[in-house]
Amino acid sequence: GGSSESSTAAVTGYKDTITVGQGADVTSFDPHIGKETPAVAVTNHIFDTLVDTNPATGEVIPQIAEKWEVVSPTSYRFFIRKGLTFHNGEALDADDVKFSLDRAIASASVSYIVDFIKEVKIEDQYTVLVTTKAPYGPTLRNLAVPFAAIVPKDYVSANPDILKTKPVGTGPYKFVSWTQNDNAKLEAFDQYYKGAPQTKNLIVKVIPEASQRTIALETGELDIVYDILVSDLKRVRENKNLTLLEAPSLTCFYISFNTRKAPFDNQLVRQAINMAIDRQLLVDTVNSGTGSAADEIIAPAVYGYYSTGVWEYNPTKAKAMLAQAGYPNGFNATLWVNNNQSRVEMCQAIQEMLREIGITVKVEVMEFGTFISRTTAGEHDMGYFGWVTSTKDADYSYYSLEHSSQQGAPGNRSFIADPEVDRLVMLGRTSADTKVRDAAYKDLAIRLKEVANNAPIIYTAITAGANKKTEGFVLDPIGYHRLETVKVAK
Amino acid sequence: MKTSEVKKQRTLASETWRRFRKNKLALTGMIVLVSLVLIALSTIVIDLVTDNAIYNNYVIKQNLRLRLQGPSKAHIFGLDEFGRDIFMRMVWAVRYSLFMGTIAIALSTTVGVILGSIAGYYGKVTDNVIMRFMDVLLAIPSMLLATAIVAALGTSLTNVLIAIAISYVPTFARTVRASVLTIKDQEFIEAARAMGASDFRIIFKYILPNSMAPLIVQATLGVAGAILSIAGLSFLGLGIQPPTPEWGSMLSSARSYIREGWHITVIPGLGIMITILALNVMGDGLRDALDPRLKN
Amino acid sequence: MSKTEELIRIEDLTVHYETDDGIVNALNDVSLSMLKGETLGLVGETGAGKTTLARSILRLIPSPPGVIKSGKIFFEDKDLLSLSENQMRAIRGNSISMIFQDPMTSLNPVMSVGDQIMEVVEAHNKNLSKEEMEKQALSMLEMVGIPSSRSHEYPHQFSGGMKQRVIIAIALACNPTLLIADEPTTALDVTIQAQVLDMITALKNRLNTAMLLITHDLGVVAQNCDRVAIIYAGQVIELGTLQDIFKRPTHPYTKGLLGSIPSLTKEVKRLSPIKGMMPDPTDLPAGCKFAPRCQFATEVCKQAVPPSYQVSATHQVRCILANVEVQNG
């Protein structure tokens, strides 16, 4: 926390406005609807959650709840900080917390993050008891996800749609205005419990063309830019006026084999493909040296990660394995990807690597909606996916992507149904005991490498470029940031 | 007298060609286009003969470690973001860039000619129905229409073709209709009717051949427009799929490397520009050569 | 022909159009002169060079491709071809004005007829006030028989005959000493033609303006002119008074023309046309241009262009037969 009284915005020598650039616009200011990173990057500043995670260490820390206790494997008690007010002056108490969590659970967009909750009970004005349907290890981390934001009950009850355009929360910044497809303007909330933010105004601008974002950073039109184009990283790094911030992200890119389709129902084929991909080369070239080769579908920064070692790159052996599997001359297959330039580039490089071992791959680029619904229906041979473990807990990914009950829409698009995998996933999911969970996730990682239903490719780095004059900016692997401690020298 | 007798034997086509030839710019355009067509055809032949060996080993072959390398003796146009030889890709791309535009325009010309001549010749209700439908298509900006169609049908070579073709139909229908309208009232049509010629004969033997001139010009310029539209679709990520070399998609996928090496965007950009320039000058030249008003 | 009365003299005018298809020899050594106040009819078939001659006088040949190769045009003792563009502009519309062939296209469709008349007044009477100019424009309109209340209307609101009247009003607005009328009535119906020609003649006499009346209608010439020049393939082949041309035509071409017209007054069972057609102006025969169609042509005709022979004081003919006649007569 900073000094509670004076707003540092007044301190001379610093700009009173931070301008941030990102690639897409806020979809909705309602935190229970707008869950895309670009939306959260803005609403994040307006709303707080019960608890938070430390961007650097990943540990769970207090926010609206000043402390909590685990009453049983299925119930958690939260003690709400007293004296908090929303931007509109409304006071925050247990009522608002219950209202908000219930609202999140009911929201079609974000309920998956909080639907482990059975009930939120108000114990007194500043205490709530959250009970879960079953023992659920990641409870705290899920409640730290911004979609579990606490919103003002009275304000929202009066008009359920109000948050979409006039968001009011308890966060460090107040909403000022939104010009669609152009910018969102926020202003410091002086009564923030940790003290007023360092800079008075925060403007988030939308610049869809990635190279233009970099240019705007270089020309000084922007102070901070998220998601630097891979090909621009070097330029930012070498520019003496700019700093390039890089951190491992929570995102893993991987290829999902449709295990229901020949020849991908053949484990040897899947392993051969895994072995034919030179991940390090991809990182070094296509990704301009950022990120790292992946061995799991969850990133090292996620709780529950166990390193099984990156697949060995050995095309000769891969070819032999293919022959052993009955495909000495390879085969034809398709690789689907959505129309995102860097994903497409990655697929093109992989396409070429697979051609080396005789597999003729057709890369088909489709629009995101199409991509999702067709892969959900299991029409693909291989699909190139990216997955963010937004709770920073292994369960979030393993359950959705590997459990047989989650085939199709929920996330399991390799359609794997392996009893051993299922058992280990549930073990990790239902235990609150870290030792049990650690062991389960280790075994699971080993088993998954053998099954090879997915080919993890890379862990991306999260990148941002900032003007050298920017102070206090800490990169969060999750991809969205709180800028309340950031200030920019004049 | 001798010379004027020779002159008398000239056909209309050779007359046009004679005028066209005088226009050095247009002639250059045509030479460029003919070379492009020859390049396209020879790459197709090479692919057939070598069973795609050249294609596989030089056109789509990546060399990630050498990516973005600038022009050199070995690779005169340099290497692209996957370390592929840009020269080879440019050469192999000709067929897609050129032929796709051509096929799309051929499609829309066919449909446009049929609709336009029916509308123009029969007039009244038929005309109204067809032209209102064209108005509908015209009221949707063509790039938008194409984008929506590709988004709807999915990105594939055929769908891009269909989308571009559909968005160009109204232009051709209108052109044809307009010239049919002016031609249909001319006396030679009346003469044919006085001889008892059928509608079918009149449309195909009298009206269409005479509306060819604006149509040919429109089509030439249309191919240019179609190539640009395809490039635009590629820019929005809806164009031709990798690793197929196509100038538009080469350009748009290279655009994030625009500052890494000039060659990677400038070369496909120039490729498009030169082709379109050639088509445009040729179209202009054809217009001048075919325009009877410029006849002395 | 007393020198004092001479208004304009054209000497050996040669005009070419340099086109892609070759050089069009539109005028070849044309010499012609006109007296003050007289009406000279210039008759010839399509492509003979009538319009080219008219435009050359005003130096309005479209260029490219037109080029005045050689010759002199003396008007009021100045050689028009050596004047500067500014000096020439002061003459156009002022002392020499011109009416073009097609009244349908000779008026600017987007400018009111009043303004179009005003414009010429304004160009040559810079010292007049706006009101005076307007008054003069309106009086011109009245003079050609159009109520001045219609001055703000646009050309499309007038019929063909009325448009031609407006054009005449423009041409006469500055009291020119020479009016060049290029087929002023060809596009009009006979009854309207009669009206318009009547009016032109009346106005011209009133203002004492000389007129070069270009036409291909020998009837119009016979009814309106004092003298006639027959032009063929860019050369004046016969020149004389009405009586000379109509009663004593000498050049075989003139004779042929007169024989081609069905007569209203006489019963003729069959016409006696000239055979063949005009030579290609890019490829003119070396000698007499009419030789290939001439039934009297001899080898001599094909070798050199015959000179103009003075058959009588008023009558010139460019044909060796005329020479014979002169010698015989």
Added chain:
Amino acid sequence: MAEPLLKVEHLKKYFHTNHGTLHAVDDVSFTLNKGETLGVVGESGCGKSTLGRTILRLHEPTDGKVFFDGKEITALTKHEMKEIRRDMQIIFQDPFASLNPRMTVSETIAESLLIQRLYTRKQAVQLRKRVVELMDFVGLSARLVNSYPHELDGGRRQRIGIARTLALDPKFIVCDEPVSALDVSIQAQILNLMQDLQDEFGLTYLFITHDLSVVKHLSNTIAVMYLGQVVEHAPSRSLFEKPLHPYTQALLSAIPVPDPDYEVDRVLLHGELTSPVNPVPGCRFAKRCPYVSDACRKADIPLKEVEPGHFVACVLV
């Protein structure tokens, strides 16, 4: 030997325009004998071409009947009409616009033979022979077979038009100002040709023109039209010697005669031909007529036969 070939009864052709009904041809009746020529004269826009085209059913008549060779052609089906087109043909004014610029001379002439199935494509040799024969008839040199219209001069183009028409061996030809676009010397050539053909094949002409001297030269009878109606219809000599309708008189007096000694009393008309949209009843010429009286404006004036064969529509006679 006056055998009627064409009989037109109360023929009307109205066009519906944005401004009202345009009476292009309004109640025209006449009879034309075999081998004769009827000249139709009148100012631009008076309905001459429309009359010719309606007789050939290139326009469907609004009302009235046309009998050709005793058959009522206004009642024929499309198919029957095609048959009869062989006998009724048309030559147009603009020798350029009336030829398909994309067809050579021989193609143009052969086209009519092919359309009427007089020859088939397989009989190429015979067809060509016939084409050359026709070209010879109209005075076109055989070396021009493969020329295109734009390479030829107006006179030759008009000869192609005539040859194309002759190919079908018609009995009756509507000539819609066939010489008005031509220079006098060429015009005379074509007029002579048309006379020769008439003599040789016994053709019947409906000769449309606005040139009165041409009409006088060629026609047996002349019909003078004014705003869609025939105002005077008489044998050629009778019309020129004794024009009865004021309009005819004005028309005749307006013709410039190529004779400097010829003197006439000009009857100068005021105003111009208006458009025949929704005409008011009465004489159409009333507005410009120097002798107009109230009687003229009451009702349409019917044609009266004042002398044998001389019809006129005027209250004065």
Added chain:
Amino acid sequence: MGKYIVRRLLMMIPVLLGVTFIVFFIMSLTPGDPAAIILGDQASAESLALKRIELGLDKPLLFRYATYMGNLFRGDLGTSYRNQLSVAEQVWDKFPNTALLAIAGILVALMIGIPVGILSAKKQYTFMDNSSMVLSLIGVSMPNFWLGLLLSLLFALKLGWLPSQGMGSGFWGLLRSLILPAITLGTGVAATVVRMTRSSMLEVIRQDYISTARAKGITEKQVTNKHMLKNALIPIVTAVGLQFGHLLGGAMLTETIFSWPGLGRLMVDSITSKDIPMVLGAVIFMAVMFSFVNLLVDILYAFLDPRIKSQYKGKKAASKREVTV
């Protein structure tokens, strides 16, 4: 004239019906599931199903179309799938930006196109003519997104004269930020205008009334301005009108490159995210605007060309052409 405008407005109705139906139909062909797009790839099956019902996607296509049209006639364009905001408001919000850009683009095009076109027509076949024709050809031949990238590299990054993206605030800020996108957008059109102007001028130069004007003895400048230009402008106005209509919708690429918050980008975003109500709303709006611009062009026409004006007034002038059209 009033009657004419009403008739034209009425004629827009079937066209708009057609536009809505076609777009509705095309958008429904898209295999993607709007629910999945709204909720993203991590949503549960139940919430997807719920969302589909909420969006009425369980109903047959024609039923949905009918409902949509019903709402449309009440002036309701629905709410966006993506952000659940009123479509009409968003469209209205973005339209002025696009209109501004399009107008600026057209201005650039006219300011370059007309003078160059005139000059090259008056100096036909000279070096000046040839070089401006070649330049204008290069203008039309250049993919405009490419031009946009090159321009912003040069003027924003290398020279730092102009902002590379976004829409500036304040008059000068706005103007500065408008320059690059307007040039990008205007170049292609400028080339078209040059060519249009040139050929239209060449057409006019050949006319008899130009000779008449010259024969009056007025200066060449007057001939050009009073006689040639006014007549040549008529076809140019149509061409520019049509171009303008297309610019309104065709600014997609330029808006994307320069982060210009306009309708074009809104539409691309909506198309790729299958935001059907948004696409429909925007396209209908575009079509209305397009028809509107055409109407304006026709009215402008009447001011430039008195022949047309009197046609609207319903005066006589029964020309043959008018009858057949």
